[in-house]
Amino acid sequence: MRRPITFSTNLRSRLAGAVGVLVLGATMLAGPLAVDVAEHDLRAVLGAQQYASLSGAAAFLDDLLEARLRQMAALAAAMPADARNDPRRLQAWLANRTADVGDEFINIAAFARNGELVASGASMPTAQPLTATGRPYFEETLLRGRGIVSDPLQSRLSGANMVLVTAPVFDDHGEIVYVLTGRIDLQHARFLRQVDALRPGSTGYLFLMSADGTLIDSPVRERQTAPPADQPGLGRALHGFEGWLIGGDRDGAAIVTYKRLTTTGWILGARYPEAEAFAPLARVRRTVLVVAGILALVAGLLAWWLVRRGLRPLDALHRNVAAVRHEGAGSEVLALARNDEIGELGRAFHDLVQARGRAAARMRAIADNVPAVIAYVDRDERFEFTNAGFDRMIGSAPDAFIGHTVREALGEAGYARLEPLIRAALRGEHGHVEDVRSDDATRHQMIDTIPDIDADGRVVGFFVMAMDISERKEAELAQAASEQRLRLIADNLPVLICYIDRNHRMGFGNATFQAWLGLEPVRLPGMHLQEVLGKPAYDAARPRLRQAFEGVGATFEMPLQAQGRHRILEWTFVPDVQAQGRVSVAVAGVYALAHDMTRVKEAESRLVQMARFDSLTGIANRRLFGELLGQALERVRRQRQVMGLAYLDIDHFKAINDTWGHGVGDEVLKEFAQRLAGCVRVTDTPARLAGDEFVVLLEDVKGIDEAERIGAKIVEVIRKPFATGAGPLDVTASVGITLVHGIDGPLPTQDQVLGWADTALYAAKHGGRNRCVVRLAEEAVGVPATGVPAQ
Numbered sequence: 124m125r126r127p128i129t130f131s132t133n134l135r136s137r138l139a140g141a142v143g144v145l146v147l148g149a150t151m152l153a154g155p156l157a158v159d160v161a162e163h164d165l166r167a168v169l170g171a172q173q174y175a176s177l178s179g180a181a182a183f184l185d186d187l188l189e190a191r192l193r194q195m196a197a198l199a200a201a202m203p204a205d206a207r208n209d210p211r212r213l214q215a216w217l218a219n220r221t222a223d224v225g226d227e228f229i230n231i232a233a234f235a236r237n238g239e240l241v242a243s244g245a246s247m248p249t250a251q252p253l254t255a256t257g258r259p260y261f262e263e264t265l266l267r268g269r270g271i272v273s274d275p276l277q278s279r280l281s282g283a284n285m286v287l288v289t290a291p292v293f294d295d296h297g298e299i300v301y302v303l304t305g306r307i308d309l310q311h312a313r314f315l316r317q318v319d320a321l322r323p324g325s326t327g328y329l330f331l332m333s334a335d336g337t338l339i340d341s342p343v344r345e346r347q348t349a350p351p352a353d354q355p356g357l358g359r360a361l362h363g364f365e366g367w368l369i370g371g372d373r374d375g376a377a378i379v380t381y382k383r384l385t386t387t388g389w390i391l392g393a394r395y396p397e398a399e400a401f402a403p404l405a406r407v408r409r410t411v412l413v414v415a416g417i418l419a420l421v422a423g424l425l426a427w428w429l430v431r432r433g434l435r436p437l438d439a440l441h442r443n444v445a446a447v448r449h450e451g452a453g454s455e456v457l458a459l460a461r462n463d464e465i466g467e468l469g470r471a472f473h474d475l476v477q478a479r480g481r482a483a484a485r486m487r488a489i490a491d492n493v494p495a496v497i498a499y500v501d502r503d504e505r506f507e508f509t510n511a512g513f514d515r516m517i518g519s520a521p522d523a524f525i526g527h528t529v530r531e532a533l534g535e536a537g538y539a540r541l542e543p544l545i546r547a548a549l550r551g552e553h554g555h556v557e558d559v560r561s562d563d564a565t566r567h568q569m570i571d572t573i574p575d576i577d578a579d580g581r582v583v584g585f586f587v588m589a590m591d592i593s594e595r596k597e598a599e600l601a602q603a604a605s606e607q608r609l610r611l612i613a614d615n616l617p618v619l620i621c622y623i624d625r626n627h628r629m630g631f632g633n634a635t636f637q638a639w640l641g642l643e644p645v646r647l648p649g650m651h652l653q654e655v656l657g658k659p660a661y662d663a664a665r666p667r668l669r670q671a672f673e674g675v676g677a678t679f680e681m682p683l684q685a686q687g688r689h690r691i692l693e694w695t696f697v698p699d700v701q702a703q704g705r706v707s708v709a710v711a712g713v714y715a716l717a718h719d720m721t722r723v724k725e726a727e728s729r730l731v732q733m734a735r736f737d738s739l740t741g742i743a744n745r746r747l748f749g750e751l752l753g754q755a756l757e758r759v760r761r762q763r764q765v766m767g768l769a770y771l772d773i774d775h776f777k778a779i780n781d782t783w784g785h786g787v788g789d790e791v792l793k794e795f796a797q798r799l800a801g802c803v804r805v806t807d808t809p810a811r812l813a814g815d816e817f818v819v820l821l822e823d824v825k826g827i828d829e830a831e832r833i834g835a836k837i838v839e840v841i842r843k844p845f846a847t848g849a850g851p852l853d854v855t856a857s858v859g860i861t862l863v864h865g866i867d868g869p870l871p872t873q874d875q876v877l878g879w880a881d882t883a884l885y886a887a888k889h890g891g892r893n894r895c896v897v898r899l900a901e902e903a904v905g906v907p908a909t910g911v912p913a914q
């Protein structure tokens with residue numbers, strides 16, 4: 124559920140204030156920022172200026188030192204030859220020269236090539252001879268063969284700081300004989316005074332150091348003996364840096380510039396304190412700040428006022444929206460007539476409110492017409508929404524519970540029934556119960572609770588839906604009772620009844636499974652059919668089962684060995700066809716019924732026996748004989764054998780009956796059949812056609828002789844007295860045999876063959892009875908019989 128949008132009541136004031144402060148701040152910052160940019164540029168200009176100025180000063184000092192070197196070189200060149208050879212003359216000459224150059228050099232001295240001080244323009248030291256051996260300026264002059272300016276050094280006599288300018292004195296052979304040194308006392312030389320005009324500003328100053336950082340000259344008194352070690356960038360300058368930089372030390376920030384002298388490698392530095400360098404700019408900055416502050420205040424106020432004025436329609440729209448939401452005002456107040464964005468916004472709100480109203484009405488109509496109780500309950504378990512179902516199911520007005528808790532609305536008992544569902548819903552879980560009884564326990568209800576989870580995953584409430592499912596419950600109970608009845612019937616029927624699913628597993632099975640197969644019905648569901656029937660029976664049933672699953676029912680017989688009994692079952696498979704969609708159907712399973720056909724089969728087999736055998740004598744009757752004769756005739760033609768058919772009749776049987784009665788007649792018939800069966804081959808089949816008429820089907824007879832031997836044997840066997848209830852009786856029989864060859868052409872009919880045998884019998888009777896007559900088939904009609912009279 125969405126959280127309601129909260130309009131800030133002072134949005135307009137806050138926006139106006141924010142814009143005012145932004146404008147004020149921006150205006151305030153603009154001036155100082157501009158001054159900062161100017162200061163940055165000015166620094167670059169001043170730095171470059173300082174460097175140019177210092178370069179000029181360095182050039183000047185280079186000129187100065189080169190002039191001193193030239194002056195000393197000229198002096199050395201001007202040394203007369205006698206002064207070179209005579210130390211006293213040299214001393215006098217130097218004294219005069221020292222007087223000449225007194226402004227530039229405090230003293231001029233001459234050192235011999237071995238370093239010994241030979242002469243000095245000032246007074247010669249007397250106490251101890253001085254030597255320049257090992258001194259860098261001396262050694263370097265000898266090495267280079269030209270004059271140099273020494274690094275600052277301290278006089279061994281006066282202790283004053285000085286530098287020496289040297290020049291070699293050559294003899295006529297170009298060899299150095301003396302090294303002249305002109306001494307410049309740093310205390311008095313004041314190199315920097317000569318370039319003082321190039322000093323930066325009034326508080327800035329220049330300073331001069333040797334290449335190793337020894338201070339040569341500085342206007343700052345206290346630093347005359349020590350190098351300006353804390354000068355910003357000094358370390359870099361000692362490593363060759365030339366240029367300007369800005370740095371700070373205990374004296375404050377300053378622009379410091381460095382330049383090296385080309386003659387000596389000395390470092391000339393200038394320090395220009397920022398306090399002086401940027402003093403005009405600081406004044407400008409103060410002025411800019413004041414002016415920017417005033418301007419910013421005016422601009423900020425103006426911006427604040429303009430925004431407030433511009434947002435006044437939005438404020439009005441906000442009030443109207445609040446009136447619609449909280450005071451029930453009509454949405455028409457939102458349809459502003461303005462022709463700008465606010466008007467457009469207002470009209471859009473108006474349309475939205477209208478659409479929302481229509482949607483809410485639709486939702487309400489749907490909710491009210493659903494046959495269920497629908498409610499929304501907040502986190503505090505208070506009803507926020509209820510539908511008309513409350514009226515129908517509970518009998519309370521639809522809005523009666525709004526604002527009340529579930530406990531207040533339904534009472535303790537009703538709340539207790541719902542409490543597990545409410546707890547589940549507030550945990551964020553769906554709840555569902557089906558068997559909630561109404562207060563009077565006459566109705567069944569199904570209740571669902573669905574949690575309302577916001578975008579942050581918190582449960583803010585839940586929906587409740589309750590339905591009256593009494594009718595469905597009653598239907599379920601009725602169905603259960605009906606199923607119970609069906610089950611009772613199925614369990615008491617002497618048939619196997621079961622349901623087989625598509626995987627050939629049992630659905631259910633009736634109690635007969637227990638009786639016939641020893642399987643409890645409760646164990647059947649899920650069992651595989653192979654497990655139930657055993658593999659052979661299952662394999663036999665599978666093709667029919669496949670057929671049934673293709674939608675075609677099947678009925679078939681199948682033997683089953685179980686529980687020590689052999690049964691013949693007649694199975695019927697009925698497909699359980701279920702609709703799938705509108706047009707297609709599918710077989711979901713197969714209903715199977717199995718009847719025990721064992722007894723029926725046994726009775727059937729008895730009937731077959733009865734139908735094919737003579738009940739009095741037990742040998743084949745006319746029906747079976749007919750079947751066997753047909754088959755024998757087929758064999759005759761196929762195997763080209765000779766078949767014989769003997770036709771027998773008891774002589775004067777009527778007289779036996781008449782004399783001794785039917786019972787004795789029956790005894791004679793049975794004994795006759797017995798003897799007949801006993802005297803022919805097992806492949807020959809005796810049969811009783813009717814009364815005292817018998818036949819014997821003789822297979823594969825080799826010829827007439829053999830037929831006659833068989834006939835004679837029969838006649839002989841019968842001739843022996845019959846033991847009957849009336850005592851021994853003499854019985855004879857007449858026999859007519861016909862032989863049928865395997866010939867081409869149409870096969871003779873059974874009646875024809877019987878007719879031929881009957882004709883032979885007739886001949887035997889006619890010939891005096893108690894004998895046998897054999898006839899070939901082709902002789903059957905009108906041919907005299909070959910009688911085999913009784914012996």
Ligand SMILES: Nc1nc2c(ncn2[C@@H]2O[C@H](COP(=O)(O)OP(=O)(O)OP(=O)(O)O)[C@@H](O)[C@H]2O)c(=O)[nH]1
Pocket residue numbers: 772773774775776777778780784785786787788789792813814815888
């Ligand atoms: N006991 C008894 N008699 C039967 C049965 N069926 C037929 N008969 C009698 O058998 C007699 C048959 O006689 P026939 O074959 O016609 O004549 P016959 O006396 O044998 O004379 P010939 O055949 O010429 O020697 C009749 O009297 C029948 O009633 C039977 O099942 N049992």
